[in-house]
Amino acid sequence: MVGPLGESDRDRRQRRGQRGLAFESRVERQRVRRAVDPPPEVPRAQAEAREETRHHRRVSRGGRAEHAAEEPEPRGLVKERREPRGEDQKRDQRERGRVAVPHGAGKVANEPVASNAPAVSYLGWLIGLSAGFALAERVRPARAEQPAARPELANDLAYLAFNGHLYALLTASVAGALVAFTRGLLFGFGWSPGAGVLAGRGFAVQFAVALVVCDLGQWCVHNLLHRVPWLWQLHKVHHSARNMDWAVNFRFHWAELIVYRSLLFVPVLWLGGDPGPLIAVAVFGTFWGHLNHANLDVDLGRLGYLMNSPRMHLWHHDASDEGGRHGKNFGIVLSVWDWLFRTAYWPRDRVPERLGYPGDDEMPRDLPRQLVFPLTRR
Ligand SMILES: [Zn+2]
């Protein structure tokens, strides 16, 4: 049979066969070439150098190291970076030391150091933990008569959004400048915090030491909030809650953040260390703060002498001055400070008759006026 251009079937089959052979031999040649001469791979040292350069670029961008913590890096590289590398390593650790814990972790997690740390990753934890506690309270509430949509819940959620996240966004650049200024001031007085005492330690050690040191610092600041009259006016906002659930954790005047962070700035600078463990401390602090305020009946047994709990913190919110004119149970994550310093008060056979503080009728019940309230007092 002859085709339209006069090509016979035999000719066409032969031509197709030749094309097929040509294709196969081309593929084969490429395969052989790859085996003999593999595509150039980036040598490990070069890859590390590039990664290191990228990291330094991130760090030096406006003196911010936050993205270093935000972007997970390959395990190998993280491990390599922990090994001493002379001046580069020290500079790197000093830069990392600038970043403490993220803003927005609230007064409980407490991040006294102004930083521009990874608000996004912290926000994820904040949303996840909040949803988890909201669900747990619905499943096994300690006070079943307390409605889910209790009065002032919307108020407290607004506090959560502002103190837990928006405050960090609004103050990031100011906070960064203040950190740089304070470091410069300390350096001027001849004290260079360097990389901090936690530099080069493992994650678990950094986490444990930072948790204990920060928690003791917060216990001290919390005492001041109750004992210094003008600070108490600020702190009244937190104590004006009449119902208790996880959302009360972030119900506090934003100026408290300034008080906590200012007073704990130097201890955290002294600690230094990597951002990761400090962020973990902030997240753990938020978890425990939510737990302390949650409408959950959690019995920690003997662990209650070490860790705070919803039952013990409920007495901190007792409206009466029973157990201490200036308050009781100032612990945040750890209760051990209250037992050690004799500020613990916990009648285990009953719960407080009323939550609030003596004379709490003075406190407006909406957020805008609550924020103005401390300014109207002396
Ligand atoms: Zn208090």
Ligand SMILES: [Zn+2]
């Ligand atoms: Zn509280």
